[in-house]
Amino acid sequence: MTREISRRELLPVGSDAVTSLDEEAALWLSELHGDAFSEADEQRFRAWISQSDAHASSLARLEQSWRDLDLLLVENALQSEADADTRSTSVSAHVANDNKPARFGKLLKWAAPLAAACAVIIGLMIIQNAPGSEPDRFRYASDKGEIKTVELADGTQLTLGARTTVTGSYTEGRRFLQLQQGRVFLDVVRDEDRPFIVESDNTQVRVLGTTFDVERGRDWVNVALASGRIEVGLRGKTDRENRVLEPGQKIRVFRDGQLGDVSRFDVASLSWRNGNLEYLNARLSDVVFELNRYRDVPILLADRDIGDLRVTFSVPSGETDVFLKAVEETLPVRAVETAGAVALYRK
Structure with a gap:
């Protein structure tokens, strides 16, 4: 028995x-x-x-x-x-x-x-720009696995990655957007009378008109500039502490207030907007964090120390299972499928 x-x-x-x-x-x-x-x-x-x-x-x-x-x-x-x-x-x-x-x-x-x-x-993630809300305020959200493009009142276009939530408001003196979670690419219409301010966690970006990418991770915010010119710094700090980015440059701002080094990146890596996720020497934990926004079956890091392993990989956003096979072949990691999740362990 x-x-x-x-x-x-x-x-x-x-x-x-x-x-x-x-x-x-x-x-x-x-x-x-x-x-x-x-x-x-x-x-x-x-x-x-x-x-x-x-x-x-x-x-x-x-x-x-x-x-x-x-x-x-x-x-x-x-x-x-x-x-x-x-x-x-x-x-x-x-x-x-x-x-x-x-x-x-x-x-x-x-x-x-x-x-x-x-x-x-x-509940918040399914709320869209609700009818009857004030015209100078907005809220947009995308679902798991969804990439969504919206246009703001001034013609600025936002491309939201999966599981992304943004809120914002327009006044006579400025335009403001807050990235609450996820990733957003902005194509900002130039308006010298109203600068566009983007905030996420402790990070603030100031811009007049340009195209750039903002991604919020677990304890950091990435800002990558495709065209134009932007200032990146800490919310509430003086302007002299800001970093000025030129096209093709990026910076990571950490929750503890540290600004990483300004570095170069391949603008082609922003192809996530077209449904292709690309990673170049990225931490495994960061990759898994983003992939889970596109997956029905989440990936869990069962061994915390494998999160620092580096990954160079490209995968369509709708075919993320390919990542699991590739990571087993290239890293000392094994994937164990369970009911409702995939756990990664060190081999």
Whole structure:
């Protein structure tokens, strides 16, 4: 007679207080982003995620929401708290292992709010420029896998990548757009009386009329200039700290306030607007982050350290499964398909 596997056996050690599916997903998400993920953990995880489509769906939803809301920073904060409690001068196995149950217990209190936040995000993403809204304000959003082009009141054109949300407003003195998530390419109509301001996270771009690309990642914002001239800096900082970009130049602005070096890029890499995603020596974690905006079945990084591996690759936005085969052939990575997700592990 086959023994029935208990619910507790499908969860990480120290999960006695877990009472809901959202909490189970939050616990596994914390494990996947943790420092110690054993073979036993992997087997237990695969059994859990294969048990029900709802498990994979809940995990994928929380993964995307935590990234979009940057709430994975909570994990770092809790780790710092754990380090302080041990009064140790080094990050050791004691913190990573002995302190795990307490750390997870604290992290689980975020599960329910995160699930609710996820529902809010999904609702916001389907909102379009609603009829009856004020004429000087706008909001546009694209769905998963969708590339959308819209035209603003002044003739400026926006191309939204998948799962992108922008809001903005026009006044007599300026035009303003905020990239809340995703990626947008702007073809701005020149108006010297009304500069166009783009903000995303802590990044601000000032422009009169030009074409450029803005992409928001987990803890950075990329700005790449196709034509014209723009100033890129930190929101609320003085103009003298800004960087001026020329056509063919890009810059990455990090959440901690650091501005990366201005570097060259191939304008052809902006071909995502035509449905072709190109990456040149890009971090695997950044590639996966963007690809998930185009996929029904999300990709998860089961081993956090593989996120720094570099990828050079080109793939049609509607054929991202090709990426999985290529990454297994070119990197020390294996892809494991589960119910509702694909997990990448180090070989």
